[in-house]
Amino acid sequence: MSVQLIDKFAKDLSPEVAQSVHSGSKVKTEKRYAILGSDYPDPDKLRKTAGLVKQHTLEHLDTYLEEAEASLKRNGAQVYFAKDGDTANQVILDIMRQNNARKMVKSKSMVSEETELVPFLEKNGMEAIETDLGEFILQIDGDHPSHIVTPIVHKNRRQIAASFEREGLGDYNDDPQTITQRARVHLRKKYLEADVGLTGANFVVAESGRIALVTNEGNARFSMAAPKIHIAIVGIEKLIPKDRDLALFMSLLGRSATGQQLTVYTQFIGGPHALNQPDGPEQMHVIFLDNRRTEVLASDCREILRCIRCGACLNVCPVYRQASGHAYRSVYPGPVGAVLSPLLHGKNFPEYADLPKASSLCGACNEVCPVNIPIPDLLLRLRNKAKKEGAKKASVNTPGFKMWSYLATQPAAWKTAMKLGHAMNLTPHALLNAAPAAKAWQSSRTLPTFKGGSFRKWMKQRSAKKS
Amino acid sequence: MSDREAIFKDIRAALAPLEGKQTPYPEWADELVVTENHPAGLDKRVDRFKYRLEAVHGTFVQGMPALRDWLKAEGLTKGYIDPTLKEQFAADLEGLELETELDRSRIDDYTFGITRGTGGIAETGTIILTDRKTSSRLGALAPWVHVALIKEDEIYPDVPAAVAAFDDDPSIVFVTGPSKTADVEGILIEGVHGPGKQLCCLI
Ligand code: SF4
Numbered sequence: 001m002s003v004q005l006i007d008k009f010a011k012d013l014s015p016e017v018a019q020s021v022h023s024g025s026k027v028k029t030e031k032r033y034a035i036l037g038s039d040y041p042d043p044d045k046l047r048k049t050a051g052l053v054k055q056h057t058l059e060h061l062d063t064y065l066e067e068a069e070a071s072l073k074r075n076g077a078q079v080y081f082a083k084d085g086d087t088a089n090q091v092i093l094d095i096m097r098q099n100n101a102r103k104m105v106k107s108k109s110m111v112s113e114e115t116e117l118v119p120f121l122e123k124n125g126m127e128a129i130e131t132d133l134g135e136f137i138l139q140i141d142g143d144h145p146s147h148i149v150t151p152i153v154h155k156n157r158r159q160i161a162a163s164f165e166r167e168g169l170g171d172y173n174d175d176p177q178t179i180t181q182r183a184r185v186h187l188r189k190k191y192l193e194a195d196v197g198l199t200g201a202n203f204v205v206a207e208s209g210r211i212a213l214v215t216n217e218g219n220a221r222f223s224m225a226a227p228k229i230h231i232a233i234v235g236i237e238k239l240i241p242k243d244r245d246l247a248l249f250m251s252l253l254g255r256s257a258t259g260q261q262l263t264v265y266t267q268f269i270g271g272p273h274a275l276n277q278p279d280g281p282e283q284m285h286v287i288f289l290d291n292r293r294t295e296v297l298a299s300d301c302r303e304i305l306r307c308i309r310c311g312a313c314l315n316v317c318p319v320y321r322q323a324s325g326h327a328y329r330s331v332y333p334g335p336v337g338a339v340l341s342p343l344l345h346g347k348n349f350p351e352y353a354d355l356p357k358a359s360s361l362c363g364a365c366n367e368v369c370p371v372n373i374p375i376p377d378l379l380l381r382l383r384n385k386a387k388k389e390g391a392k393k394a395s396v397n398t399p400g401f402k403m404w405s406y407l408a409t410q411p412a413a414w415k416t417a418m419k420l421g422h423a424m425n426l427t428p429h430a431l432l433n434a435a436p437a438a439k440a441w442q443s444s445r446t447l448p449t450f451k452g453g454s455f456r457k458w459m460k461q462r463s464a465k466k467s
Numbered sequence: 468m469s470d471r472e473a474i475f476k477d478i479r480a481a482l483a484p485l486e487g488k489q490t491p492y493p494e495w496a497d498e499l500v501v502t503e504n505h506p507a508g509l510d511k512r513v514d515r516f517k518y519r520l521e522a523v524h525g526t527f528v529q530g531m532p533a534l535r536d537w538l539k540a541e542g543l544t545k546g547y548i549d550p551t552l553k554e555q556f557a558a559d560l561e562g563l564e565l566e567t568e569l570d571r572s573r574i575d576d577y578t579f580g581i582t583r584g585t586g587g588i589a590e591t592g593t594i595i596l597t598d599r600k601t602s603s604r605l606g607a608l609a610p611w612v613h614v615a616l617i618k619e620d621e622i623y624p625d626v627p628a629a630v631a632a633f634d635d636d637p638s639i640v641f642v643t644g645p646s647k648t649a650d651v652e653g654i655l656i657e658g659v660h661g662p663g664k665q666l667c668c669l670i
Contacts, residue, residue, distance in 0.1 A: 020652060020653070023653075039502040039504045049495045052493040053492065055490045056489070056492045056493070059485055059489040059490050060489060061482065062475055062479050065474075075637065080470075081469070081471035081474050082470055083470040083473050087470055133651070133659055134650035151650070152651075156652060176652065180648060180651070180658070184658065184659060188574065188575075191660075216649075217660050218646040219659070221608055221661060225604035226605065236474065241492065243631075247497070247500050247626045247630045248500050250626060258649075261519075261523075261590075261591045261643070262591050262626070264642065264643050264644050264645070265642060265643075265646075266643075267639070267640050268638070268641075269638055270636065270638070270639075274599050274638070276602075277604065278602075278603055279569075279605045280598070280638065294478055295477075295481075297478060297482070298477070298480065
């Protein structure tokens with residue numbers, strides 16, 4: 001039963017990983033809190049304003065998307081629209097083929113994880129190399145990210161050193177400085193050989209067509225300095241109205257994600273390179289991806305589309321801290337993933353219907369969210385959706401509501417989280433919020449089996465490796 | 468129906484029930500996002516800039532002779548420089564082996580890169596680079612040391628002011644400290660893909 005999957009993951013975590021996920025989360029949460037508190041008299045006002053800007057944009061998405069398309073074209077970019085991940089991947093492959101391109105360097109992009117771009121390109125004879133240090137390590141290990149911002153928080157230096165040794169990147173050496181240096185040398189060659197640099201986008205400004213991209217490592221800069229073609233794959237929800245809004249979102253993103261005033265590199269891209277500039281892309285292609293975002297927009301959970309992927313809700317979440325990111329079995333882990341993943345899976349919603357339940361509804365995710373997403377409310381709405389959609393299947397063996405059945409179907413992680421939630425002195429109305437959820441729970445307690453999808457294949461391999 | 472049409476159709480259908488009830492754009496003042504969080508006495512913009520630059524592990528240098536001394540003290544003699552700057556500062560940079568064209572096949576031969584910055588941000592210690600002023604994107608990125616030359620009056624007070632000054636340059640980059648990662652066990656390492664040392668030299 002999938003409800004137990006999250007517990008299984010929590011239980012399977014080595015004490016080391018559990019420790020590093022927990023301490024990493026704690027450090028980031030504290031840093032975030034400290035910097036927002038010391039920099040602003042009223043950080044809540046910032047979060048709320050940013051939330052409203054995003055909500056406003058989403059509620060006028062047709063207008064802003066059209067405006068962005070026109071601005072991008074004016075800047076000399078080619079614009080594409082893709083209803084689903086397969087189409088987006090195909091567009092990218094076509095661009096590469098038309099340009100006789102064979103090699104791609106890739107910056108971190110959660111959207112390309114969604115579309116499973118790298119395996120697709122590899123299957124079609126292309127080379128696609130992840131350049132973010134963490135993502136690069138995941139790629140050589142055939143692993144998946146477990147956090148939006150710090151993708152390899154589940155790995156330690158000894159595992160990484162062993163992988164580097166295996167891949168011929170040098171003798172075993174687990175000094176983080178050496179690991180980083182070796183990746184620098186290896187990836188530098190890849191940038192210089194690459195035909196295409198692929199990035200995501202943190203924001204796209206409708207007014208100017210500027211794409212904002214943030215990295216600490218500089219890999220997105222390199223991907224746009226060496227190769228001659230730039231492709232950006234962007235979820236349609238990434239828009240903001242004006243350049244001016246960038247100041248608001250930049251101020252929140254770095255502080256919320258890593259406790260930095262600004263992430264080291266923030267790039268604002270408005271087309272191919274300038275005429276005087278010898279380096280950088282001659283072509284810029286932007287692909288807007290739907291992949292069920294319009295369904296989310298039509299749902300009563302559309303607020304989740306405000307998300308700017310800062311990871312703060314993961315770091316603060318007592319369930320994530322126990323279970324780590326892979327327990328969410330999807331591209332987006334943690335509280336944001338508990339809402340987004342089931343929705344982005346559409347018809348396969350039931351496979352992920354347990355995720356919204358793996359929350360103590362303690363409210364911490366809402367409090368830290370830079371765009372003020374009411375995640376606990378959305379989780380409740382999803383539980384109701386699960387109840388409705390799972391009704392047929394679940395009704396067969398559903399007993400009447402009894403306390404024991406209610407407790408029996410809760411992930412253990414949830415129960416511990418409740419205790420932790422109190423220990424952490426988070427919002428006291430957690431219990432109040434949990435009460436209506438209990439009702440939703442009882443009728444969907446026959447849980448769907450997890451079926452299909454490459455994540456499952458990966459999980460199988462993962463379990464096989466472990467045993 | 469094309470994917471474009473399908474997406475717009477679905478967006479409009481999703482938004483139809485909200486007609487007339489949409490969230491208005493919340494007007495906000497620049498002050499909302501500006502921080503005044505710095506030690507007392509840093510009244511001059513350039514002092515705040517220096518303070519913040521150093522806080523993010525950047526290096527502040529005053530004038531070209533000081534830069535030359537810094538490079539020599541670090542044992543760095545061979546590097547890339549913007550051709551215009553080489554001409555302009557020839558006298559100050561004596562003793563350094565400077566190339567004005569970046570040869571990609573010898574990318575690791577350049578121990579430093581000197582290019583013209585477009586400005587700075589006092590609030591955050593940020594250096595602003597733009598495509599029209601940067602002579603080579605790679606020259607400002609690949610070497611272990613990057614030096615951006617800016618003038619004091621090019622420093623903006625804060626992020627909103629810097630954003631308000633955006634023109635149609637196709638690549639504006641905010642650089643706030645050296646390239647870094649904490650991917651391996653959360654340990655801070657500087658110099659991943661970009662410079663391990665980021666300097667700003669006032670000219
Ligand atoms: S939901 Fe909010 S807190 Fe969580 S990743 Fe998205 S923006 Fe950050």
